[in-house]
Amino acid sequence: MLEVKQINSGYGDVQVLRQVSLSVQAGEIVSIVGANGAGKSTLIRTIMGTLPTQSGEIRFLGERINGLPSHEIARLGLAQVMEGRRLFGHMDVEDNLRIGGDILRDEKRSRENLTWIYGMFPKLAERRRQLARSFSGGEQQMLAIGRALMTSPKLLLLDEPSIGLAPIMVESIFEKLPEINARGITILLVEQDVHRSLSYSSRGYVLEHGEVVMTGSSAELLADEGLKRAYLGL
Numbered sequence: 001m002l003e004v005k006q007i008n009s010g011y012g013d014v015q016v017l018r019q020v021s022l023s024v025q026a027g028e029i030v031s032i033v034g035a036n037g038a039g040k041s042t043l044i045r046t047i048m049g050t051l052p053t054q055s056g057e058i059r060f061l062g063e064r065i066n067g068l069p070s071h072e073i074a075r076l077g078l079a080q081v082m083e084g085r086r087l088f089g090h091m092d093v094e095d096n097l098r099i100g101g102d103i104l105r106d107e108k109r110s111r112e113n114l115t116w117i118y119g120m121f122p123k124l125a126e127r128r129r130q131l132a133r134s135f136s137g138g139e140q141q142m143l144a145i146g147r148a149l150m151t152s153p154k155l156l157l158l159d160e161p162s163i164g165l166a167p168i169m170v171e172s173i174f175e176k177l178p179e180i181n182a183r184g185i186t187i188l189l190v191e192q193d194v195h196r197s198l199s200y201s202s203r204g205y206v207l208e209h210g211e212v213v214m215t216g217s218s219a220e221l222l223a224d225e226g227l228k229r230a231y232l233g234l
């Protein structure tokens, strides 16, 4: 579904990603794990086209997407949940969700998505007329995920859904991933929380200083001694 081939990208003269290659098959949940500053958000920005590639190629469903404007990439079926969430604080829950759905131009589908999302996150349904800025971090994260799902994405890119949340809240977000995946949505999960994100995915890539340094099944990565020492505090 997604093929990233030897991309280089960064900010101005600063190169962050170096020859990064990875792939995601339709139906998978794949993790990209790495420490602060490894380049995880930069990778997501590059895939979504908000940051240009310096070289390399990104293909989505066979089509080259690097070089396309972000809104066209989104229209092809990619949606991101950004780190820090970026909601419209002055708007209520339902309006935030509706804005996500606008890209579909399909009122029926939009209503179906809304019903599904409210079913998955009842807290959002209870508070559909509450302003987003009054929400706790966990509720905002649910809303940000809901907004991305409103676009009926084929591939959902999640940038550190655990960031700044209490462990119990993190768990209640992560446990929705299989449900989202079961609806036919492929997931690329970017996380510092190595153990949790690998537990919820079948495969992973380890990013260090902008380079993929390791890849394998989640079981292989979780059993790797070097990785345990570096990321799992063992």
Ligand SMILES: Nc1ncnc2c1ncn2[C@@H]1O[C@H](COP(=O)(O)OP(=O)(O)OP(=O)(O)O)[C@@H](O)[C@H]1O
Pocket (backbone or CB within 6 Å): 011, 014, 016, 034, 035, 036, 037, 038, 039, 040, 041, 042, 043, 083, 160, 192
């Ligand atoms: N807008 C920017 N301009 C210049 N450099 C940036 C910018 N954003 C990030 N960087 C640099 O790019 C590198 C990778 O940052 P990035 O945000 O991709 O890391 P990350 O893996 O997402 O980290 P975190 O886990 O802290 O979110 C860092 O050295 C960072 O300082």
Ligand SMILES: [Mg+2]
Pocket (backbone or CB within 6 Å): 040, 041, 042, 083, 159, 160
């Ligand atoms: Mg980041």
